[in-house]
Amino acid sequence: MANLQFDLVSPERRLAQLQATEVQIPGADGDMTAMADHAPTITTLRPGILTVVHGGGSDAYVVSGGFAEITATGVSVLAEQALPRDEVTQEVYDQMVEDAKTAYGRAQETFKNEPGPVDDAAKLLSDMVAIGGHIGLTAKN
Amino acid sequence: MPSLKDLKNRIETVKSTRKITKAMQMVAAAKLRRAQDAAEASRPYTERFNAVMGGLAASVGGSDSAPKLLSGTGSDQVQLLIVMTAERGLCGGFNGNIAKLAKAHAQKLLADGKTVKIITVGKKGRDAMKRDLGDHFVGHVDLTEVKRVGYADAQGIAKDILGRFDAEEFDVATIFFARFENVVTQHPTAQQIIPAKFEQEDDAEATLYDYEPSEEEILADLLPRGVATAIFSALLENAASEQGARMSAMDNATRNAGEMIDKLTIQYNRSRQAVITNELIEIISGAEAL
Numbered sequence: 432m433a434n435l436q437f438d439l440v441s442p443e444r445r446l447a448q449l450q451a452t453e454v455q456i457p458g459a460d461g462d463m464t465a466m467a468d469h470a471p472t473i474t475t476l477r478p479g480i481l482t483v484v485h486g487g488g489s490d491a492y493v494v495s496g497g498f499a500e501i502t503a504t505g506v507s508v509l510a511e512q513a514l515p516r517d518e519v520t521q522e523v524y525d526q527m528v529e530d531a532k533t534a535y536g537r538a539q540e541t542f543k544n545e546p547g548p549v550d551d552a553a554k555l556l557s558d559m560v561a562i563g564g565h566i567g568l569t570a571k572n
Numbered sequence: 573m574p575s576l577k578d579l580k581n582r583i584e585t586v587k588s589t590r591k592i593t594k595a596m597q598m599v600a601a602a603k604l605r606r607a608q609d610a611a612e613a614s615r616p617y618t619e620r621f622n623a624v625m626g627g628l629a630a631s632v633g634g635s636d637s638a639p640k641l642l643s644g645t646g647s648d649q650v651q652l653l654i655v656m657t658a659e660r661g662l663c664g665g666f667n668g669n670i671a672k673l674a675k676a677h678a679q680k681l682l683a684d685g686k687t688v689k690i691i692t693v694g695k696k697g698r699d700a701m702k703r704d705l706g707d708h709f710v711g712h713v714d715l716t717e718v719k720r721v722g723y724a725d726a727q728g729i730a731k732d733i734l735g736r737f738d739a740e741e742f743d744v745a746t747i748f749f750a751r752f753e754n755v756v757t758q759h760p761t762a763q764q765i766i767p768a769k770f771e772q773e774d775d776a777e778a779t780l781y782d783y784e785p786s787e788e789e790i791l792a793d794l795l796p797r798g799v800a801t802a803i804f805s806a807l808l809e810n811a812a813s814e815q816g817a818r819m820s821a822m823d824n825a826t827r828n829a830g831e832m833i834d835k836l837t838i839q840y841n842r843s844r845q846a847v848i849t850n851e852l853i854e855i856i857s858g859a860e861a862l
Contacts, residue, residue, distance in 0.1 A: 440617040442723040442804055443610070460784050473624060474784040475793050498794065500624055500781075507620050511723075511797070 433467035436505035437483055439492060441513045446492065447483065454506045455482040456499050465501045472501040478531075478558040480516070480565050481508060491516035493562060495527065516566060524568045531556040576847065579840040583833060590829035596662065597822035604755070604815035610720070611752065611808040618805050625798055626770040627781070628791050639788075641734075641795040644767035645743045650687045652710075652742035652766075653678060654733065656749040656806055657697030658814040659716045664821035666750060666758065666814055671700035673760040674748040678705055689742055693729065693807075710741075721811055726804035733803075734796050737766060749806040750813035756820055758813035765802045768795060 437451040453466045457479025465472075478495040497510035514523065531552070538552035563569055574582070629642055655674045657667045674697070678688050691711040692698040698712055713729055715721070733745060745766040750758040783790055 438616070438620070440620065442614050442617045442726075442801060444613045445616050458784060470782055471780060472782040472784060473628075473790060475790055498624070498790065500620070509617055509620055509624075 435465070435467045438505070438507040439481070439510065439513060440507070441510050446513055446515065447490065449483070449485055451483045451485040453484045456508070457481060457494065458499070465506050468503050469501050471503065474499055476508070476510065478555060478562060480562060493519045493566070519566060519568070521568050524563060528559050528563070531559040573843070576840065576843055579836060579843065583836045583840060586829050586832050586836065590826055590833065593822045593825040593829060597819055597826060600815045600819040600822060604812060604819055607808065607812040607815050611812050614805055614808055618801055621798065621801055622770055625768070625794060628787065628794070629768070629770050631787065639792050639795055641737070641766055641799070642768050642791070645740070647743045648686070650689065650742040651681050652689045652691065652733070652736070652745040654691045654693065654745060654747045655697045655701065656747060656810050657692070657694035657700070658810070659695050661696055662821065663814050663818035666817035667696040667700060669760045670748055670750055671697050673762060675701060675704060677746070677748070677762060678708070691733070721807045723800070723804055726807055727800045729803050730796065730800035734799060747803065747806050749810045752809050752812040752816060755816040758817055763802065763806070765799055768798055
C-alpha cells in the first residue's frame with residue numbers, strides 16, 4: 432500500500448513526522464480519512480481525536496483546532512494545541528474542558544445579541560466533552 | 573594614592589563582581605540553548621503556516637470580499653507599534669537597539685502626520701521610550717512572571733491587538749523585535765503584521781486545493797491565528813536574542829573585571845614594595861646615624 436508523509440506540528444513543537452498509510456482527521460465539517468492520492472484539500476479542524484495508521488500500528492492524538500493540508504503524497508496537520516493520546520490524563524482533560532467552559536461563558540457575556548460566537552463556543556465545549564467519551568474520560572459538571 | 577587597605581578592598585570588590593558576571597554568563601548560556609531549541613521547534617509550524625497562507629492569500633486576496641486583516645482598512649493613518657523587549661536589563665545593547673529602531677520609526681510616522689499608538693511588551697522597552705513617546709502609549713504587556721514564553725502568551729497579546737483592530741483603533745500594526753542571528757549579532761527588526769503580508773514563492777507550483785469549509789471561512793479563521801503565530805515567533809526570537817546579548821555582554825564584563833584585577837594587583841604589589849623599601853631606608857639610615 433502506498434504511504435504518505437505525515438507531519439503533526441503545533442506552534443511549540445513537532446509531535447510527529449512519519450510515513451503513514453492513513454490519517455483520520457476531525458475536520459470542521461466532519462471526520463475524514465486521508466490516504467495516498469487524496470485530492471489536495473485544506474480543512475480546518477474541530478477539537479477531536481486524530482488517528483494515524485502506520486506500519487507499526489496506530490497513534491492517536493488529541494488536537495484542539497488548527498488546520499490540515501492534504502496532498503496526494505502527504506498530510507500536514509498544524510494544530511493549535513496537540514497532545515499524544517496517552518498524555519491526556521483526567522487532569523489535563525479537566526483543564527481543557529474548563530477552558531472551553533470559560534470561553535463559552537465569556538462568549539455568552541460579550542456577544543449577547545450575536546449568536547455566531549456563542550454557538551461557536553458552545554460547539555467547542557460539546558466537542559471537548561465528546562473527546563472525553565472517545566478516550567474514556569468523563570467531563571466533570 | 574590609595575592606601576594598601578583601600579586597594580585590597582577594591583580588589584575584593586572587583587573579584588566578587590567578576591564572580592557574579594561569570595555566573596550570569598553561564599546562566600545566560602544555558603537559557604540561550606533552551607530558547608534556541610524553542611525557536612527551532614516552532615519553525616516547522618511557522619513555515620507550513622506561511623506557505624498555506626501565502627497560497628490562500630494569493631487566491632482570495634484580490635477580491636473585494638477579502639478580510640480586512642489581509643487587505644487592510646484602506647488607510648494607513650493610525651499606526652500601531654508593538655515594541656517587544658526584555659523584562660530585564662544587563663544584556664548589552666539589546667533593549668536599546670529595539671527601542672531605537674522603534675523610536676526612529678515612530679518619529680518618521682509622526683513627521684508624516686500619522687497618528688502613532690504604541691503597545692510595549694517588556695518593561696525595559698517601556699522605560700526606554702517613555703520620555704520621548706510616553707504620550708503615545710496605549711497598552712503594556714507584562715511578561716515578568718512568565719518563565720518560558722508559550723503560545724498562550726502570544727495568543728493573549730494577539731487577542732488584545734485583534735480586539736483593538738475590530739474596534740477600529742488602528743489601520744496598520746507593526747511589531748518590533750530582535751531577530752536572532754548568532755550569539756554576537758541580533759538584528760532589530762520591524763515586521764508588519766496587519767494587514768498581513770505573506771511572501772509568495774513564485775517558482776512553487778500552485779496546487780489547486782479543495783477547501784473545507786469555504787476558502788473565505790478558512791481565511792477568516794486563519795488570519796487571526798497568523799497574527800498570533802507572528803507574535804509567537806517574534807517572542808521566541810526575542811528570547812533567544814536577549815540571552816545571546818546577555819551572554820556576550822557578561823562575557824565582556826567578566827573579561828574587563830579580570831583585567832582590572834590584574835591592574836589593581838600590580839598596583840597593590842608596587843605600593844607594598846614601596847612601603848617595605850621605605851622602612852628599610854629608614855632602618856639603614858637610622859643605623860648609619862649611630
